Amino acid sequence: MTYSSFFVSEFLVLWRRKQDVFNALLFFIIVVALFPIGINSSPDFLAPAAAGIVWCAAVLAILMAVESIFKEDYLDGSLEQLVVSGLSLPLLILLKVAAQWLVVVLPLLVIIPLLSEMLYLPSSGFWVLIMTLIVGTPSLFFIGVIGAALTVSIKQGAMLVMLLILPFYLPVIIFSTLAVKATQSGLPYSGLLAMLLAMSLLSLVISPFMTAIVVKASVN
Amino acid sequence: MSWAWFHKLGSPKWFFSWSKPWALPLFCFGCLSLLIGLVWGLVFAPADYQQGNSFRIIYIHVPVAMLAQSCYLALGAAGFVFLVWQMKMAPVFIKAMAPIGAVMSLVALVSGAIWGKPTWGTWWVWDARLTSVLVLFFLYMGIIALQNSLEDQVLANKAAAVISVVGLINLPVIKYSVVLLETLHQGPTFTLTKKPEMPAEMWLPLLFAVIGLYCFVAGVVLWRMQSEILMSEHRSSWVKQEVTKHGF
Amino acid sequence: MQSSASLTISDLWIERGERDLCKGLSFSVQPGEVVRILGENGAGKSSLLKIIAGVLSPLEGKILYSGEDVTLDRTSLQQDAIYLGHSVGVKGLLTVAENLRWYCPDISISILYSVLTQLDLIDLVDVLVKKLSAGQARRVALARLWLTKKTLWLLDEPFASLDVGGVALLEERIQQHVLLGGLVILTTHQDLMSITPHDVVLLS
Numbered sequence: 018m019t020y021s022s023f024f025v026s027e028f029l030v031l032w033r034r035k036q037d038v039f040n041a042l043l044f045f046i047i048v049v050a051l052f053p054i055g056i057n058s059s060p061d062f063l064a065p066a067a068a069g070i071v072w073c074a075a076v077l078a079i080l081m082a083v084e085s086i087f088k089e090d091y092l093d094g095s096l097e098q099l100v101v102s103g104l105s106l107p108l109l110i111l112l113k114v115a116a117q118w119l120v121v122v123l124p125l126l127v128i129i130p131l132l133s134e135m136l137y138l139p140s141s142g143f144w145v146l147i148m149t150l151i152v153g154t155p156s157l158f159f160i161g162v163i164g165a166a167l168t169v170s171i172k173q174g175a176m177l178v179m180l181l182i183l184p185f186y187l188p189v190i191i192f193s194t195l196a197v198k199a200t201q202s203g204l205p206y207s208g209l210l211a212m213l214l215a216m217s218l219l220s221l222v223i224s225p226f227m228t229a230i231v232v233k234a235s236v237n
Numbered sequence: 238m239s240w241a242w243f244h245k246l247g248s249p250k251w252f253f254s255w256s257k258p259w260a261l262p263l264f265c266f267g268c269l270s271l272l273i274g275l276v277w278g279l280v281f282a283p284a285d286y287q288q289g290n291s292f293r294i295i296y297i298h299v300p301v302a303m304l305a306q307s308c309y310l311a312l313g314a315a316g317f318v319f320l321v322w323q324m325k326m327a328p329v330f331i332k333a334m335a336p337i338g339a340v341m342s343l344v345a346l347v348s349g350a351i352w353g354k355p356t357w358g359t360w361w362v363w364d365a366r367l368t369s370v371l372v373l374f375f376l377y378m379g380i381i382a383l384q385n386s387l388e389d390q391v392l393a394n395k396a397a398a399v400i401s402v403v404g405l406i407n408l409p410v411i412k413y414s415v416v417l418l419e420t421l422h423q424g425p426t427f428t429l430t431k432k433p434e435m436p437a438e439m440w441l442p443l444l445f446a447v448i449g450l451y452c453f454v455a456g457v458v459l460w461r462m463q464s465e466i467l468m469s470e471h472r473s474s475w476v477k478q479e480v481t482k483h484g485f
Numbered sequence: 486m487q488s489s490a491s492l493t494i495s496d497l498w499i500e501r502g503e504r505d506l507c508k509g510l511s512f513s514v515q516p517g518e519v520v521r522i523l524g525e526n527g528a529g530k531s532s533l534l535k536i537i538a539g540v541l542s543p544l545e546g547k548i549l550y551s552g553e554d555v556t557l558d559r560t561s562l563q564q565d566a567i568y569l570g571h572s573v574g575v576k577g578l579l580t581v582a583e584n585l586r587w588y589c590p591d592i593s594i595s596i597l598y599s600v601l602t603q604l605d606l607i608d609l610v611d612v613l614v615k616k617l618s619a620g621q622a623r624r625v626a627l628a629r630l631w632l633t634k635k636t637l638w639l640l641d642e643p644f645a646s647l648d649v650g651g652v653a654l655l656e657e658r659i660q661q662h663v664l665l666g667g668l669v670i671l672t673t674h675q676d677l678m679s680i681t682p683h684d685v686v687l688l689s
Contacts, residue, residue, distance in 0.1 A: 022590035026579060033578040033613075094572025098588075101538045103563030163403060167396045171386050181379040181400060184372045185407050188414035195417065216410065223406065227399050230320065234395040237541050 018102045023109055027116040030089075041082045042124050048074035049132050060137040067136035068146050068197030072190050075125060075150065076157060076183070082121045083161035084178045086113065087169045087232070096169075097236045106232065107225035110162065114225075118158050126150060142197045145206055149193035153213040159220035160185045166231040189216060249466045250475050252326050256459045264456030267449050274300075274446030282439050291355040296443060298348040300450040301341045302366075305373055308338030308454070312380070313405025316398035326462070328394035329469075331401060332384060333461035337454055339377035345370050365419040369412050376404045390469075490551045490565065490636045491515050492537070492668055497546035499529050499536060506532055510546070512685050516666040519659060519680050521673065524687030530672040531571065533687065534639045537670065538568035550637075566637035573626035577615030581606055581625050584614055589632040600631040604654065619646045627651075630658055638662065640671040656680055 506529030539559030
């Protein structure tokens, strides 16, 4: 096994599971649609709330996608093979998360223009929203993958992952929505983007090692 | 300075015999000091000139809120110690401490709400402090739920340690973000951060209550750890001796 | 392949879920040796293999590989070893060829096809593994033994769900490997036909 052959096989598996990715995307859209339907569909409410709605939906969709990232590998024994491969387990996990991020977030970004139109997001906020998604979502994946590893041996672990991980997502949601709100009221937002970037980098450094510890303890 | 005591913490037997004489005195002293603080604070301390008698709830709210945060600090530290030195006592500590932290943050939330009603006019305000205690409560519940659903003990220990450490790293960020959220929203007009200078007869009972609660919790945690040790080491000969000598 | 490789286990103490599986276990494996681990169900055969492979850690004891102490960091052993556990580690959503290419990316098409022909998998080369039977999936995993040049083989019940032909094929391959100076440690409940192993017995 090499790092590149692992990365390629990860993409192949994700390609064969494209229905799951598509489902995550549909889930994302339907959660967004819940807000205008359930609360208020007037532009006065939606325009300032748009970024928050998109982020809440994105957080849920991403956590649903990340939650099962190790499940199949755990059941078929390939997770064990990663541990004994002699390659660096944190690096393999990093590659796995990177592949998953590309496959989940890129379609999500493609759908954002449509959704921001539906939520009456002013064009000034649109690009900032895109930027917060690009800069902020890696930390969601890196934090979420710890939860996925913690619960990989539990049969019905999805709810537990939600309970464990969602509190850690609050800062990302707060920084992102504040950044979009700041542009809408003409304030600088670069500091908030920097915070998001810092969170992504910090979790990129810490999470693979933590996840590796948990994965090693889980496969036995 | 000798580090022997630190390494001895890895041995359940050593920890058990070391902590045995501490639990009861700590507990009793804690109860006493807590009682003094509460009675003094709730009955004898002068009423606040702004808030009247409703301020008296700080004698409950402030100690439990402090405990709720300190407990998490201790959890994170224990998790770190376990991940780095594989110390056997650390997960036992986490297991004993997490429910106490959860209860403390819940009491802090409830007492905060009770205090909020006369002061802010509502039971709940998305104030930075209340919100971060709410998040803290969820973090505790997450650890407890995780420990309960993992059957393999080795994995449960590692998992609790990892999530405590990750939580500790994240806690300042969560706190900062919540404060940021509040300052950009319309904040409450009355904030707890700018308290007027307190006279001694007001803060002394508070000090008693805080110290008392810390000792009380320390005693309870030691007890919980001791019984956990007896459970998990039930096969070893010293536990059998211990139980037959003193009864359970 | 390193023909000078050797594995030495000394004073190993295995604990599993608060139960001591074995204490003070010592044995060594020299080039050209097959070691069979015997013991009742739950005696710790799989745990021993997992410990050597680096999935688990022993409570106490030492593992030496080619004279180097690998107890704390199993990397150098892992780079020269192949471990097949109960779940064989082939992905259901990849085809036979893709699975093997994942584990052995440098292998040429012709070698891959000749090995798959030997193992009776050549007609299934582009079939997703989830559509194969348990025995066929195990053959896919075992194909790695033909494709890699690792010295140390750690095989946990390798004969499970194989048919008679498969068992004979695998035994032949193990023989070949050992003749070239390889090391094999395996657990099995079956009698071996053509191999005479050294037995290590785990007492519970």
